[in-house]
Amino acid sequence: MIRSVPILLLLGASVRGNDDPHLSFALGVLAETRGNAEEASRFFELARLADPQAMPLVSRSVRLRMAAGDRSGAVKLYRDLAAARPDDLGVQLTYTDFLDQQSNGDTLALKLSNDTLEAALAKYPGHPEIIRRLFQHAQSNGDKVRQVELLEMLSPNDPESVLLYTSLSRGMFEAEDAAAREKVDQRFLTSFEAHPEIPQLARAASDHFRDTDRPDQAIDILKRHVEAAPSSLEIRTRLGVLYFTAKRDTEGEAALKEVLEINPQQALAHQSLAKFYRLRNQPDLARYHAGELLKIRGGPPADFIKLADEWLAANDPKQARILLEKAVFDHPENRELVEKLAVATRRDPETREQAARLFREAEAAKPVDAKTDPAFLMESAEALIAEGQSRSAEERLRTAIRAYPADAKKETAAALRRLALLWETENRNADAAKALRQRADALDR
Numbered sequence: 510m511i512r513s514v515p516i517l518l519l520l521g522a523s524v525r526g527n528d529d530p531h532l533s534f535a536l537g538v539l540a541e542t543r544g545n546a547e548e549a550s551r552f553f554e555l556a557r558l559a560d561p562q563a564m565p566l567v568s569r570s571v572r573l574r575m576a577a578g579d580r581s582g583a584v585k586l587y588r589d590l591a592a593a594r595p596d597d598l599g600v601q602l603t604y605t606d607f608l609d610q611q612s613n614g615d616t617l618a619l620k621l622s623n624d625t626l627e628a629a630l631a632k633y634p635g636h637p638e639i640i641r642r643l644f645q646h647a648q649s650n651g652d653k654v655r656q657v658e659l660l661e662m663l664s665p666n667d668p669e670s671v672l673l674y675t676s677l678s679r680g681m682f683e684a685e686d687a688a689a690r691e692k693v694d695q696r697f698l699t700s701f702e703a704h705p706e707i708p709q710l711a712r713a714a715s716d717h718f719r720d721t722d723r724p725d726q727a728i729d730i731l732k733r734h735v736e737a738a739p740s741s742l743e744i745r746t747r748l749g750v751l752y753f754t755a756k757r758d759t760e761g762e763a764a765l766k767e768v769l770e771i772n773p774q775q776a777l778a779h780q781s782l783a784k785f786y787r788l789r790n791q792p793d794l795a796r797y798h799a800g801e802l803l804k805i806r807g808g809p810p811a812d813f814i815k816l817a818d819e820w821l822a823a824n825d826p827k828q829a830r831i832l833l834e835k836a837v838f839d840h841p842e843n844r845e846l847v848e849k850l851a852v853a854t855r856r857d858p859e860t861r862e863q864a865a866r867l868f869r870e871a872e873a874a875k876p877v878d879a880k881t882d883p884a885f886l887m888e889s890a891e892a893l894i895a896e897g898q899s900r901s902a903e904e905r906l907r908t909a910i911r912a913y914p915a916d917a918k919k920e921t922a923a924a925l926r927r928l929a930l931l932w933e934t935e936n937r938n939a940d941a942a943k944a945l946r947q948r949a950d951a952l953d954r
Contacts, residue, residue: 530556530560533556533559537549537551537553537555537556554570557569557570561589561593562590564590564599564603567587567590571583574586580611583607584608584611584618587607588621591604598638601626602629602638602639604625605642608622619646622646623646626646635670637663637673640660641673644677656681657681660677660678665700668704668710672709675697678692693717694717697718701730701733706734706737706738711734712747719751719754728748731751735748742772742775743777745764745767746768746778748764749762749765749768750777752764762785766782776802780798782798783799793823799816803832804832804835813833813835813840814836814845817829817836820832821856826853829856830850830854833853834850844874847867850867851864851867851871851885851888851889852884865892865893882912883909883910883912883924884920886906886908886912890909899931906931910928918952918953919952921949922950925945928942928945929943929945929949
């Protein structure tokens with residue numbers, strides 16, 4: 510009975526109405542969770558009326574009016590809020606954004622938005638968020654003179670303003686406009702001198718000089734940023750890549766290795782080094798970084814299989830196995846990956862005893878009409894022989910011999926000799942074993 514008192518008080522408040530916006534909002538949320546949208550709207554409106562300058566309450570009421578098709582009522586709510594809080598820039602920008610979104614070519618709404626922004630600019634000269642919106646208005650109106658005026662209002666020392674300046678000016682001036690490019694150069698250099706530690710600024714400035722065929726300046730900016738912010742690993746990685754682009758391979762390799770010493774999980778560094786080492790014909794290093802990249806980012810089954818085959822061909826089944834374990838975790842339904850993992854597991858001395866189970870699982874998952882890789886059958890046969898199941902191994906060897914294509918003479922010969930060896934070891938089918946070896950020798954000619 511005692512626990513029911515607060516509930517009764519709430520119910521009494523809901524019946525009478527109240528002047529506490531917090532209580533009304535709480536009752537609105539409660540009604541909303543119970544699926545009573547009409548009751549929730551009533552309480553949210555009570556909360557707004559009790560605190561008409563609270564942005565979250567006004568925004569919720571605006572959404573409700575828009576959902577009900579009351580566009581003019583929604584506009585009025587934001588207009589009243591903007592009038593009540595003229596010095597709150599966030600409110601002014603929210604109001605103008607709403608007008609822009611809902612204008613649909615309404616010149617009155619667009620003018621109201623523009624006038625509000627101009628008034629805000631008078632109070633906050635050079636503010637990038639105000640200028641960005643006014644620039645978009647001028648752009649829509651084809652007023653290039655006003656666009657240039659707005660660009661010049663942006664501070665050359667403020668990083669956010671510099672980034673906006675370069676972004677907006679990119680679409681205004683031709684690439685061949687040397688004067689415009691010089692202005693962008695100076696904006697970047699002035700701001701970067703004052704704030705070399707800001708990664709967004711360093712990256713944008715470097716990209717600007719790189720895109721205008723000045724790679725040495727692009728590299729210098731990233732180097733100075735890394736000196737100012739040693740923990741900026743993304744930019745360190747970009748610096749290494751930029752070294753490669755500029756044919757400064759030794760510096761690029763060193764920079765990316767340093768990145769990986771700090772954090773081995775930097776995918777782009779592995780990707781860049783893998784490509785670099787392949788071009789340098791250093792397959793061992795290329796495989797290592799390609800494998801780390803797949804472990805970090807993942808990838809399609811075909812990428813895992815291709816790289817695992819490279820490791821197996823290089824006689825390093827352990828690396829193939831580790832890579833394929835990740836692949837099977839990512840793609841548990843892919844039968845080819847499971848088969849390849851069984852092969853790598855058997856070839857790896859550390860895990861050879863676990864291979865038989867993987868072969869059985871792979872074979873059990875194989876559809877009845879699916880073709881089996883003859884190399885898988887050969888490895889499966891070896892696992893069965895190790896377990897003393899020679900008859901089952903013989904069956905797989907026979908199937909593998911039939912499955913190899915006509916041009917796989919070397920592989921077919923190896924399968925023939927393995928089956929012959931099995932019979933010879935068990936002292937059976939001597940004549941057949943001799944015939945198999947003769948067939949294998951013929952294939953080798």
